[in-house]
Amino acid sequence: xxxxxxxTQSAPEGAKTTLSAAEKAYGFLPNLLGVMAEAPxxxxxxxxxxxxxxxxxxxxxERQVILLTTSYENECGYCMAAxxxxxxxxxxPQGVIQAIRSGKxxxxxxxxxxxxxxxxxxxxxxxxxxxxVNAFHAAGYSKAQVLEVVLGVGLKTLSNYANHVAETPxxxxxxxxxxxxxx
Numbered sequence: 001x002x003x004x005x006x007x008t009q010s011a012p013e014g015a016k017t018t019l020s021a022a023e024k025a026y027g028f029l030p031n032l033l034g035v036m037a038e039a040p041x042x043x044x045x046x047x048x049x050x051x052x053x054x055x056x057x058x059x060x061x062e063r064q065v066i067l068l069t070t071s072y073e074n075e076c077g078y079c080m081a082a083x084x085x086x087x088x089x090x091x092x093p094q095g096v097i098q099a100i101r102s103g104k105x106x107x108x109x110x111x112x113x114x115x116x117x118x119x120x121x122x123x124x125x126x127x128x129x130x131x132x133v134n135a136f137h138a139a140g141y142s143k144a145q146v147l148e149v150v151l152g153v154g155l156k157t158l159s160n161y162a163n164h165v166a167e168t169p170x171x172x173x174x175x176x177x178x179x180x181x182x183x
Contacts, residue, residue, distance in 0.1 A: 003166035005034035014040030056148040066152035073122040076160035080179035113139030
């Protein structure tokens with residue numbers, strides 16, 4: 001089944017306000033949101049949860065590590081490209097972005113602990129071992145941050161799965177950062 005990439009004009013009524021706000025904020029309407037608009041509750045939920053995730057104790061770079069790692073583990077080409085671009089705009093070091101894109105360790109030990117823990121949460125579907133949680137704490141992260149990783153994984157899983165189902169086309173703005181796990 002083919003999914004439409006809605007515009008603010010073609011979207012169901014319940015999604016139009018969300019899409020208009022996103023288009024104003026980004027200067028364009030990302031295809032992900034256009035696809036999600038088919039289900040107004042999904043696009044509203046995703047945008048709302050994105051704003052809530054920004055309120056966590058993680059720095060912008062740490063948030064991007066969580067979002068990129070989740071997208072890597074879920075093999076979402078759309079989100080890997082989009083978040084590679086966003087991470088670059090947020091001054092995340094290129095070495096960090098490239099390490100995640102290639103499935104390699106991050107040189108910064110604390111960010112690597114975050115990448116490993118996030119990957120583990122995705123792979124185990126939220127069943128980390130006590131040793132894995134202890135290693136995350138030993139890197140300097142708190143109990144609250146364990147749960148904030150769960151929030152980030154949940155947020156990104158929404159978009160990863162929506163992109164898988166809808167085969168969301170990559171926006172022109174993200175094409176230079178196209179990705180597949182074989183890369």
